[in-house]
Amino acid sequence: MSTTPLPALSYLRFLRQSLHVATEGGWVFYTWMFVLTAVALVGANAWAVQVRDGMIRTNMTDHVSWGLYIANFTFCVGLAAGGVMMVIPAYLYDDHEMHDVVIIGELLAIAAIVMSTLSVVVDLGRPDRFWHMIPGIGKFNWPISMLTWDIIVLNGYLLINLHVVGYLLYMRFLGRKPNPIWYIPFVYLSIFWAISIHTVTAFLYCGLGGRPFWNTALLAPRFLASAFVSGPAFILLVMRVVRLGSDLPIQPGPSRLLVQIIRVAAAINLLMLFSELFTLFYAGGSHLASAKYLFFGDHGKYGLVPWIWSAVVLNLVGTVLFFTPAAIQRSKTRLVACLCVIVGIWIEKGMGLIIPGFIPSTLHEVVEYSPSLTEWKVTAGIWAFGLLILTAMLRVAVAVFTDEMKLTEATELTPATEMP
Amino acid sequence: MSEKKPFSLPVVGEVDRRTTLKAGAATLGLAAWAAALKPMVEWASSLDRDEFFQKHYRELTREQLQVILHKLTFEARKETGKPVTVKDHKPIPGVVFAYALNLSICIGCRKCAEACHVENNHDRPSNQSYIRVFEMQKGGIDFEKGNTTYDRPVPGKDKYYMPVQCQQCENPPCVSACPIEATWQESDGIVVVDYNWCIGCRYCEAACPYHARRFNWTKPEVPPDEVNPNQSYLSNRIRPQGVMEKCTFCLHRTREGRMPACLEACPTGARVFGNILDPDSEIRWVLENKRVFVLKEELGTKPRFYYFFDK
Numbered sequence: 001m002s003t004t005p006l007p008a009l010s011y012l013r014f015l016r017q018s019l020h021v022a023t024e025g026g027w028v029f030y031t032w033m034f035v036l037t038a039v040a041l042v043g044a045n046a047w048a049v050q051v052r053d054g055m056i057r058t059n060m061t062d063h064v065s066w067g068l069y070i071a072n073f074t075f076c077v078g079l080a081a082g083g084v085m086m087v088i089p090a091y092l093y094d095d096h097e098m099h100d101v102v103i104i105g106e107l108l109a110i111a112a113i114v115m116s117t118l119s120v121v122v123d124l125g126r127p128d129r130f131w132h133m134i135p136g137i138g139k140f141n142w143p144i145s146m147l148t149w150d151i152i153v154l155n156g157y158l159l160i161n162l163h164v165v166g167y168l169l170y171m172r173f174l175g176r177k178p179n180p181i182w183y184i185p186f187v188y189l190s191i192f193w194a195i196s197i198h199t200v201t202a203f204l205y206c207g208l209g210g211r212p213f214w215n216t217a218l219l220a221p222r223f224l225a226s227a228f229v230s231g232p233a234f235i236l237l238v239m240r241v242v243r244l245g246s247d248l249p250i251q252p253g254p255s256r257l258l259v260q261i262i263r264v265a266a267a268i269n270l271l272m273l274f275s276e277l278f279t280l281f282y283a284g285g286s287h288l289a290s291a292k293y294l295f296f297g298d299h300g301k302y303g304l305v306p307w308i309w310s311a312v313v314l315n316l317v318g319t320v321l322f323f324t325p326a327a328i329q330r331s332k333t334r335l336v337a338c339l340c341v342i343v344g345i346w347i348e349k350g351m352g353l354i355i356p357g358f359i360p361s362t363l364h365e366v367v368e369y370s371p372s373l374t375e376w377k378v379t380a381g382i383w384a385f386g387l388l389i390l391t392a393m394l395r396v397a398v399a400v401f402t403d404e405m406k407l408t409e410a411t412e413l414t415p416a417t418e419m420p
Numbered sequence: 421m422s423e424k425k426p427f428s429l430p431v432v433g434e435v436d437r438r439t440t441l442k443a444g445a446a447t448l449g450l451a452a453w454a455a456a457l458k459p460m461v462e463w464a465s466s467l468d469r470d471e472f473f474q475k476h477y478r479e480l481t482r483e484q485l486q487v488i489l490h491k492l493t494f495e496a497r498k499e500t501g502k503p504v505t506v507k508d509h510k511p512i513p514g515v516v517f518a519y520a521l522n523l524s525i526c527i528g529c530r531k532c533a534e535a536c537h538v539e540n541n542h543d544r545p546s547n548q549s550y551i552r553v554f555e556m557q558k559g560g561i562d563f564e565k566g567n568t569t570y571d572r573p574v575p576g577k578d579k580y581y582m583p584v585q586c587q588q589c590e591n592p593p594c595v596s597a598c599p600i601e602a603t604w605q606e607s608d609g610i611v612v613v614d615y616n617w618c619i620g621c622r623y624c625e626a627a628c629p630y631h632a633r634r635f636n637w638t639k640p641e642v643p644p645d646e647v648n649p650n651q652s653y654l655s656n657r658i659r660p661q662g663v664m665e666k667c668t669f670c671l672h673r674t675r676e677g678r679m680p681a682c683l684e685a686c687p688t689g690a691r692v693f694g695n696i697l698d699p700d701s702e703i704r705w706v707l708e709n710k711r712v713f714v715l716k717e718e719l720g721t722k723p724r725f726y727y728f729f730d731k
Contacts (some may be wrong), residue, residue, distance in 0.1 A: 023442055041453065044456040045456035048458065054638035054661045057640040058637075063631075065622045065626060123621065124620045125620020125622070125662025132619055140600065141598055144596050145599045145623070210627065212629075266720065361631050363561035
């Protein structure tokens, strides 16, 4: 400890070394980062044009006034909430193997929250007036507007995760044992908070009495169930990449547990979906209109039919594959199952949930929607940016956990400025 | 930061080569980001500094509001060459407006929608209007059998017509939805939007059960000679791009004691408008003597827009 400089200085060193490590890798890494940057640039440009020319660049209308952006937002919130399925076993059940890799779930949550925030920002007609939403300076319609609740819970979740991850990595970097007082309360808070982000996001939609397709008490539970499928599935993919691409030791235990969690959540998700559909189709009436359009088309219009049946097939196939014994092993089956449910839920919660809320319109006009090229570009850009920061953060986390990045090595890296 | 290290290209040392490459990549990256976001810079230069810092309408002092109205008037005159005045019409104490529409005599001619289009300086290319007229099948009030795109002589056989505009709900879901109080209900019951405060998230549009709200997907285009010069801050002044708008019961007319443009345009006299607090008003007579109904009563929005049949 005698060589440890001032805390501020060592933190600066931590940041500088993080930046160094995050931009260091083999040719696969550089290619991956280059491609992601390129896609992010295309998205940024499409967004800039959209801001200049107006939302006319999208295919949204006064009939379908939310589209791909809000669809993607909803999925990303779920992804962020799904990370909690590593935190619960690691901290509530003291699963030590899970504890070693729980940071992957927390990093995914950070990247996913950034993606959901960006998805909302690109959906604003006047992003220049962003400051109107800042409490104190702007006019924050809290607690009346559900959107203000969402702003609070999403930003809160981002801060909690940034704190926990940042603190643990920094302590490890210093070679010190983390003080439980500084992170354990936040970990427990994050568990409640993870549930809240997806619940509040569901309340955004189900609180609207004028939209019968969303106006169901089952929406929040369904959101959570599907989040606990898509989140862990995404983590399984990330863990595989980390295991193959780095020296971080990853035991098979955590993945097995995640597959078990997915099995339960996927079954509950399908059960609730079935329950919802039964109520709609058996009772019929005006509530049925959106579901009818979604699954079978209406008034000679079938825009969402291919989407939703793809989602149904992908979710069913993914769920069945997860129940096979092969999914417990590190196998191709598990990989395919993960991809199936991720894409399936992305459609189910996005194009399959947000769009039919607007079709037919509140006065029963059927005006269809499919995303414009601008919307695809911007959404791809958001994903690329999210994966970019996820990769960079994972690089740093792996470097810290494999002791590639340590305070003592700082002297070797920057000999000119630091003297013991 | 390691990128900022001095480097001399011809004699790059072993240790510094990577750093140099990274610095180069970072520079190129930043340049690429600047190029990608260039359209945004073009747009930002068209923005107005005072408007950016402008406070919410209800927090403006009388003087601040006067300055803003002057500026809006000046700009509108410069752009259109017409004697435009942008005023601020305050609600009249003791007045609560309500509207009633006689479905027995409405013939579905859409003159009201057209009058709204002209009066409220709506975007011309999209033929925007706050009123949608539904051609309905006799035998029920079923919007599923309704049609807004009918194109033939009216009234059609076995049809009746239902114009729908903002219902000026007493309990408006759009107002609760707004995260930044850019839309609110005034004391005369009219729900308004501060176009200079709205961020364009369109949550209110999703919340409205009557499809009454409209978004400015682009900058509204109105040929200068067609601009209605009698404008108001909260109603028919030409809206900015990217914000919400809605029917205001023509508050720039009705708060001056005149009738809404849609009522004046109606050739059959199907529309009745007035102050429900005035016991001698025509609207009170209709509400007291006709069997009126409101749309989607079960939602609890309490519309101030009533429909009735004569026979």
